[in-house]
Amino acid sequence: MAAVGNVLIVGGGTAGSALAVLLARGGVAVDVAEIKPDATALGSGITLQGNALRVLRDLGVWDRLSASGYAFDVLGLRAPDGTLIAEIPDARTGGPDLPATLGMNRPELAAVLAEAVRDAGATVRFGLTVTALDDSGEHVAVRFSDGTTGTYDLVVGADGIRSAVRGLLGIDASPKPTGMGIWRIHTRRPKDVERTDLIYGGPCFIAGYCPTGPDTMYAYLVEKARPRESIADADKPSHMRALAEGYGGAWDEIRADITDPDRINYTWFESLLVDRPWNRGRTVLIGDAAHACPPTLAQGAAQCLEDAAVLAELLLGGDRLDQALFDAFMDRRFERAKAVVEASVQLGEWQLNPSPDADVPGLMGRISAIVSERP
Ligand SMILES: Cc1cc2nc3c(=O)[nH]c(=O)nc-3n(C[C@H](O)[C@H](O)[C@H](O)COP(=O)(O)OP(=O)(O)OC[C@H]3O[C@@H](n4cnc5c(N)ncnc54)[C@H](O)[C@@H]3O)c2cc1C
Numbered sequence: 001m002a003a004v005g006n007v008l009i010v011g012g013g014t015a016g017s018a019l020a021v022l023l024a025r026g027g028v029a030v031d032v033a034e035i036k037p038d039a040t041a042l043g044s045g046i047t048l049q050g051n052a053l054r055v056l057r058d059l060g061v062w063d064r065l066s067a068s069g070y071a072f073d074v075l076g077l078r079a080p081d082g083t084l085i086a087e088i089p090d091a092r093t094g095g096p097d098l099p100a101t102l103g104m105n106r107p108e109l110a111a112v113l114a115e116a117v118r119d120a121g122a123t124v125r126f127g128l129t130v131t132a133l134d135d136s137g138e139h140v141a142v143r144f145s146d147g148t149t150g151t152y153d154l155v156v157g158a159d160g161i162r163s164a165v166r167g168l169l170g171i172d173a174s175p176k177p178t179g180m181g182i183w184r185i186h187t188r189r190p191k192d193v194e195r196t197d198l199i200y201g202g203p204c205f206i207a208g209y210c211p212t213g214p215d216t217m218y219a220y221l222v223e224k225a226r227p228r229e230s231i232a233d234a235d236k237p238s239h240m241r242a243l244a245e246g247y248g249g250a251w252d253e254i255r256a257d258i259t260d261p262d263r264i265n266y267t268w269f270e271s272l273l274v275d276r277p278w279n280r281g282r283t284v285l286i287g288d289a290a291h292a293c294p295p296t297l298a299q300g301a302a303q304c305l306e307d308a309a310v311l312a313e314l315l316l317g318g319d320r321l322d323q324a325l326f327d328a329f330m331d332r333r334f335e336r337a338k339a340v341v342e343a344s345v346q347l348g349e350w351q352l353n354p355s356p357d358a359d360v361p362g363l364m365g366r367i368s369a370i371v372s373e374r375p
Helices: 014-025 050-058 062-068 106-120 164-168 233-244 250-256 300-317 323-352 360-372
Strands: 006-010 029-034 045-049 070-072 074-078 084-089 101-105 123-126 130-135 140-144 149-152 154-157 176-188 197-200 206-211 216-224 264-273 283-285
Touching: 006 014, 006 149, 014 029, 014 050, 014 106, 014 300, 045 050, 045 106, 045 216, 045 300, 050 062, 050 300, 050 360, 062 101, 062 106, 070 206, 101 106, 101 206, 101 216, 106 123, 130 164, 140 154, 154 164, 164 283, 176 233, 176 250, 176 323, 206 250, 216 233, 233 250, 233 264, 264 323, 300 323, 323 360
Parallel strands: 006 029, 006 154, 029 123, 074 197, 154 283
Antiparallel strands: 045 101, 070 101, 074 084, 130 140, 140 149, 176 216, 176 264, 197 206, 206 216
8 A cells, every 4th residue: 555546747758767666666646748749868978976877777678778888987187288187987876786977878768767657557648738827735636738637646846956846836946057068069979978078177178079889979169158049050060060179089080070050059058946845734745846957966857856756765664645745755855855966067167267175086985875875
């Protein structure tokens, strides 16, 4: 017997899909309302840390992910000309039997999760969102954008950083730009790119890349945020190539591939932290809807997956849904997510405004220690 019989999850991204799998497999009737017309996902690559992999393994998708992604355990630091400065063993935050890091193509990750959601027996309705929530204390009556209605024991807002559910709950929180912008390209993997190598310095704050499969990788350049509306699609390659001119080594090959505007993405770093509790009555936020960080620690998806794992464990192990359950969820999730958001922002802040007190290795080590513990 679980604390809920049926659940609506709004948003079928990383957090929503993970929760759908765990709850449906535990015998809960799960509906997912996803605003996109289908399960395909855009985007380049993603760096999944060990603590994300631990949850993905619990979802039963590790074999598929490890077969298509690119695992590595060492981080390289290089000078702008490509000279290797240091090789740093990455913390295996998911435990010794998982790699420290797995690079993945985002569409592949989305496809694997979508299949797991289907296999678990959850119902996914695409092209749909919620327009109203009415919480009676016993149930939540939901109105959908297609005019249909439903009644659920629990509604979960897993609808990302610009969450509509957050707005429907009257939670006044919105993402804040951190002052940095990132250029990303999904491209061919040069043969000698076998892990992430970061360059701090040169024309950008950070130049980096992450292999995502035998033939693919993504590369990125982080600079001071520029007005997004001033960047025409057709000009994206020339902007990114100009910045990439400042880097050698593997960047010589990467630069030559920076030609197709459709493979280049420019976005700002943003952060968000909803104060605890993340629920109002029987509706709760998880994932980026509740906390989002710039990818300076590559912990965003990991924190979303941990939300899903902890909430599922409490719901499946409980016998009633009350504030005590949500408080227990917050006790295990809030401080941890807050530490990751604040550290991710701080790392960027130290680059924007250098400080003699900056202790990058110390901060990274503290976060590694935190996320290595099970949430
Ligand atoms: C530039 C950048 C790089 C990043 N790199 C990394 C990285 O390397 N490693 C890492 O771990 N994290 C990274 N992240 C963070 C990571 O991508 C996010 O933390 C994670 O994807 C959030 O998952 P989510 O499921 O909460 O939200 P999302 O992935 O945004 O999913 C939300 C889902 O809800 C749907 N939706 C939205 N609105 C509605 C609505 N009203 N109704 C119904 N459905 C809706 C969306 O279509 C989507 O499918 C990065 C983020 C950025 C911005």
